Amino acid sequence: MSTYALKSIARRSSMFGVAIAVFAAAIIPAASAFADALNPLTERSLLLTSSAPGFQDTDGSGNVVDPVLPFVNGVPRGSYAPPGSGPNGKKSGQTFTFKVTSNATVNAFSLQYCTTAAGLCQAPGDNDGDARLTGDGGTEDRATNATSHPLGKSDLDVNFASMIGGTDYKITVNGAEISAGDYANWTVATDNAEDPAYQPSSGNLGYLTGKKNFISLIGTTGLALSTADKVELKFIASDNKFITNPGKGSFFVKINTYNTTDPNNLVNELPADDDDQIYIVDGGVTVANVMTDSIHITTKVLETMSFSVGTRNKDTTAAAHGTCDNIEQVNGNRLQLGDVNAEYSLKTDTAYDVHSYWRLSSNSSGGATVYYSGNTLANTVGDEIAEVGPVAQASLRGTEQFGLAFVDAGADTFDTAFSNLVATQPTRYKIPTLLLQAAGADPVADPAIFLAPLAAYAGGTGDINEATPTDTDDAKFAFQKSSNTIPVKIAENNEMVISCATAKMRYIANIGADTPAGVYTTKINYLAAPQY
16 A cells, blocks of 8 residues: 655536536445444535546537647637546546544544445446456556447546645545644555455456555544544545546445554455454444344445436326436437527527436435536637626526526426326325425425525526516526536535435526627536435
């Protein structure tokens, strides 16, 4: 295991188009049990800067950051899909948040990425052409090595070198970042920590990836933590320090805290010593203690989550319906925005809109938060349609605007068969009127309400082509292009599990007489972070 000394301080961090291409997913923190006396880490959450798979790193026009040629015709390539932005799954950042249970000094944290929440650990990823029994830690490039890294597949890989505290990663406790002097006492290490017992055997295709799936942070002075203190570990993506997302599907991260500064005493590091468990302060799951002659019953409810993004709600079609079917992707999630009779072009005297959906369900008892990430509409020479900004505004024809907002998905026309299922089995099938519009409503008192939109994005229903946009029923939109590197929160619920929350998003574009001609695109990426 290689370690790197740390020094300094700083901070952290996508997809749609005209064609607007939308890709989204989310992540699930995990659980692992080691000893009866283990204390849990509570309210665990993991936010990715990008939910794109690790083989995607382009913007809406197919451009990729080129570190060798940073400028093309005077335009910085880094503005397209830089590390840590929504479209870039090859070079992503991650933020872990959790609360501790114990009053203790914590000298180390470990994060182990696995394909399951419990049992033997295989690093996540679906690139069966890149299996390694002895990992070299290298990052494959599908453009130059199509055999070992075929298009459409990638394995998780942690790429950290010479990590600088406060710049490449941040540690905060109860919202306050540790000092520059404290960072000097911390080191970061990465390694491959897959279980050798997960080798392929009869009926088991679980090849080990050999990639780095284990992160440890060790501090000589440690952190004096008290019960319910909130800790945040943030890894900030840059061109040569990043995490490559797995190819597809969910993954799990086993989190532990320790009272040791010896990297060999971290349980998830391999090989693990039998007495490593004694150094754990808090871990992912607790197991019940029982008295003699008691009946000892143990079970687990593992974390689950479903997050889909697309352009068609299956509930509005005549297809067979499940209890909470994924939103469908049509035409690669590309939406064409503009006049259908003029090659989907924009006009100065007419505002145009398009819609997409996302649907979220999770058994996280602390609810979840949804973010968006992406740039405003832009062409390949650097021209942009102005963002609306963080404050909601009505449509102003003749003025450059790009924005988004929620509209009522329950106002859609639903398939008759689906409506009948809602009427006969209301506990299983739900009309998607699940986004809270009324200020002050209580999601606990009203279980039909699952996620509350932030005020700037709640008013997307209404007219967008008023001659004088002053009516109270006019639609209002907001958008921040800074979300491309710092995701913007648009909806949250911190009270309860989310059964099946359905959102319908509305996107608006206006141009001015002086808006440069060209083909404008963007990708809007939706990110969900459940809190366990």
